């Protein structure tokens with residue numbers, strides 16, 4: 001997919017306080033939801049379900065953090081947004097003061113958290129990143145307790161260095177752990193009380209005020225109790241595979257809030273920051289939790305260009321995804337294969353221009369097949 005110059009408009013920005021007119025080559029907003037305006041760096045239509053999902057993410061970050069974000073956040077979406085909007089090796093970024101987010105679906109909640117949290121004030125980088133990571137829902141935070149793991153060790157690290165230093169993961173893991181015990185709102189308070197440049201004594205005092213215990217005690221408990229990998233909650237309810245046949249059927253319509261699109265592959269893959277990240281389709285999304293290894297027989301029906309994608313997440317054996325289990329079926333195809341105990345994302349996709357019905361039938365494969 002190529003980025004179209006048609007989809008872009010030239011925006012002139014007048015720099016305040018100086019008679020300098022800067023030009024930025026940015027795409028136009030193509031669709032606006034309740035809380036998010038979408039400005040894609042690609043040509044594919046943006047479906048109503050994706051906009052509703054972005055709106056929902058803003059509201060859920062606000063609910064969980066206890067903070068109120070700006071009325072409207074602009075999402076500059078796609079690999080081009082990262083290329084033009086973010087510096088260095090970042091996979092996504094936010095300009096919080098402008099309520100702008102640049103990136104792909106996998107980073108959206110994290111960056112929106114920075115935007116929502118900005119209203120309360122920016123925290124020291126380790127606290128700020130901990131805040132954003134604890135509001136993600138897709139990625140698990142892992143930590144190696146054999147190195148320096150106190151917030152204090154990273155208090156001086158700047159936001160440019162915080163990810164590479166490992167401090168972001170430490171802050172995120174600790175924030176998720178504390179969030180499970182006390183809710184996520186307290187970390188919002190901590191972030192306000194520990195701005196960049198805070199001293200260790202100020203961090204210690206703020207922590208005690210917010211959590212009612214010393215940072216030392218809290219970190220000791222965290223290191224003794226917390227699993228090395230802390231995963232945030234499920235973003236959507238999952239169906240559970242019991243071995244009984246399941247039929248998943250959807251009437252896809254890009255204008256309807258039940259239909260997502262385009263397919264941002266970072267939903268299950270690491271961003272490549274190439275055009276491969278975005279597939280020009282509309283699609284449905286089901287999450288099927290498979291608690292045991294099994295063998296499936298699958299039929300898929302839909303219009304000529306329809307495809308079904310099966311992708312794994314949170315596998316029991318690997319604790320992440322298992323790309324070898326990823327499958328793609330064409331309309332009319334029937335297949336039999338082994339499946340792992342994982343959460344399986346089942347995406348049914350069709351060209352976005354006209355409504356389409358898609359149906360996937362899953363049954364346990366008969367013995368010997």
Ligand SMILES: [Zn+2]
Pocket residue numbers: 110114129132
């Ligand atoms: Zn961040």
